Amino acid sequence: MLDFTLENISAEDVERLRAVYEPLAQSVRELIDATVRTQVEAADVAVAKAEIDAATARLRRKQLDGSFGVRYLASGERMAWGNAVIGIRNPIAPPVEIQHDSSGTSWCDFHLGAAYEGPPGHVHGGVAALILDHLLGEAASDGINPRLTGTISFRYLRATRLGDLHAEAATTRVDGVKTFAAGHLADDHGVTVEAEGVFIQPRWARGE
Structure with missing residues (x-):
């Protein structure tokens, strides 16, 4: 049985849940891309819609109340599986897998396809901002202790091509509960968007 009672959940249980739900989200990502780009006949679209509606009804038989949220395990691992950027269970997330190196830089390599289009053949500016906001955060x-976006600004140097992308960010300074960070997004022709922001440790994380 698959449930979401995470008290005393083991690493093996997490991997078991991941093995079930991550492939489902990936299949829906493929469905989204196929929906954007399909050119099949109307009859095929109608059949596909009926099949999708049936699958949706099956998945709705048992659901969480509200969103997935962020779940913390006893090990300290964070399950942000519903997140719009990194959520492995969220089909609208690319998803982005963030790495951290010894220099303090956070970075990610990921792919954005047709579902993230703004200008023809290019990434929507809001999607670029979404990913950079998360990465800078x-x-x-x-x-352990989150810093939430206080203010953030973006400088769009040029349009970002759809496809394989790279983004990176780092802390530039810390002033009390405020942490300053800067970063950029790049396609195969170089940097396309620069960002800088102020991130604040919320009161609840300070024990206030």
């Missing part, structure tokens, strides 16, 4: 956080 990760760079500003220490892995």
Whole structure:
């Protein structure tokens, strides 16, 4: 039985849940891309819609109340599986897998296809902002206590091509509860968007 009672959940249980739900989300990502780009006949679209509606009804037989949220395990591992950027269970997330190196830089390599289009053949500016906002926040956080976006600004140097992309960010300075971070997004022709922001440790994380 698959449930979401995470008290005393083991690493093996987490991997068991991941093995079930991550492939489902990936299949829906493929469905989204196929929906955007399909050119099949109307009859095939109608059949596909009926099949999708049936699958949706099956998945709705048992659901969480509200969103997935962020779940913390006894090990300290964070399950942000519903997140719009990194959520392995969220089909609208690419998803982005963020890495951290010894220099303090946070970075990620990922792919954005047709579902993320703004200008023809290019990434929607809001999607670029979404990913950079999350990445800078990760760079500003220490892995335990979150820092939430206070202010953030973006400088769009040129349009970002759809396809394989790279983004990175790092903390630039810390002033009390405020952490300053900067980063950029790049396609195969170089940097396309620069970002800088101020991230604040919330009161609840300070024990206030």
